Amino acid sequence: MTPVAVLRLPVQIDLGGFIALLQRLRVPFRVSEEAGEQVLWVPSEQLAEQVRELYRRYPQGDPAAPQMAAPLAGGGYLQPLKNxxxxxxxxxxxxxxxxxxxxxxxxxxxxxxxxxxxxxxxxxxxxxxxxxxxxxxxxxxxxxxxxxxxxxxxxxxxxxxxxxxxxxxxxxxxxxxxxxxxxxxxxxxxxxxxxxxxxxxxxxxxxxxxxxxxxxxxxxxxxxxxxxxxxxxxxxxxxxxxxxxxxxxxxxxxxxxxxxxxxxxxxxxxxxxxxxxxxxxxxxx
Missing domain, CATH: 1.20.1540.10 (Rhomboid-like)
Structure with a gap:
């Protein structure tokens, strides 16, 4: 499975709150830095679309969103192995x-x-x-x-x-x-x-x-x-x-x-x- 870049943002933007939200939602992701940008990656395009929408709504993170965990995380217990x-x-x-x-x-x-x-x-x-x-x-x-x-x-x-x-x-x-x-x-x-x-x-x-x-x-x-x-x-x-x-x-x-x-x-x-x-x-x- 090829990783998909969800977001490309300047390194000055604080992603801490949004990353904490992804962790609470059990979303598989990673963050890298390339050419002065921080890049957020997820395993699939389908998940990428959901994460982009989530960032549009909650760029600073939102404690009210954990109920979305099930449809976002997906893959069950085998997902970490695939990632x-x-x-x-x-x-x-x-x-x-x-x-x-x-x-x-x-x-x-x-x-x-x-x-x-x-x-x-x-x-x-x-x-x-x-x-x-x-x-x-x-x-x-x-x-x-x-x-x-x-x-x-x-x-x-x-x-x-x-x-x-x-x-x-x-x-x-x-x-x-x-x-x-x-x-x-x-x-x-x-x-x-x-x-x-x-x-x-x-x-x-x-x-x-x-x-x-x-x-x-x-x-x-x-x-x-x-x-x-x-x-x-x-x-x-x-x-x-x-x-x-x-x-x-x-x-x-x-x-x-x-x-x-x-x-x-x-x-x-x-x-x-x-x-x-x-x-x-x-x-x-």
């Missing part, structure tokens, strides 16, 4: 791999997705080295660990945050940008973990998630926009969680082994991309 196809596809692929690998217990599949190959002999696991892996042409391993999840809780938390952060980037910068950032952050996180811990078994979307967080965080500070405006405390909470994990408390309690280097690598890569993207957006303004 964010790349985010939805990524989560569907992650869920499929989790089920096929039975949440990390199917080592026959996991060994094809891990950063380096391995074999299990008795009570021991033997890993190959990265140079041998790349020399044999298995380049996909640089990215595929992000699809591996060990347990339902691991999968649930990672997919939830990818849904929250991925949709924001897809709405503001497009599906191709989200795909490129996802792959870049996965590569940075996996390389960081390998360089820090050596050959080992690790996986999950968390390194990518910290990259998406860093991207939104820094981009928003340089070029403020509604899509990247995270709820208060989210950045503090996730960075605090990273610091707690880095203390080694979970390994000490034998609860889980945390790939902290992957988190840090993803976060640094995300901050760098946010710095570059935010600087470009700020310059265009």
């Amino acid at each position: 964010s196809p790349l985010t939805s596809a990524m989560l569907a692929l992650t869920l499929l791999v989790a089920l096929l690998s039975w949440f990390g217990d199917n080592f026959a599949l996991i060994r094809w997705l891990s950063f380096v190959d391995f074999r299990i002999q008795g009570d021991f696991i033997y890993f190959a080295y990265l140079n041998d892996t790349l020399a044999s042409g298995q380049w996909w391993r640089l990215l595929t660990p992000m699809l591996i999840h060990f347990g339902v809780l691991h999968l649930t938390m990672n997919t939830l945050w990818y849904w929250i952060l991925g949709r924001r980037i897809e709405a503001h910068q497009g599906a191709w940008m989200l795909l490129g950032l996802t792959l870049a952050f996965s590569l940075a996180a996996n390389l960081a973990q390998y360089l820090y811990a050596g050959p080992s078994l690790f996986g999950g979307l968390s390194g990518v998630l910290y990259g998406l967080l860093g991207h939104c965080w820094i981009y928003q500070r340089l070029a403020p926009n509604l899509d990247y405006r995270l709820p208060p405390g989210v950045v503090v909470m996730l960075l605090g969680w990273l610091l707690i994990c880095m203390t080694g408390i979970f390994e000490l309690l034998q609860f889980a082994a945390i790939a902290n280097a992957a988190h840090v690598g993803g976060l640094l890569a995300g901050c760098l991309s946010g710095l570059l993207g935010g600087a470009v957006a700020r310059r265009r303004r």
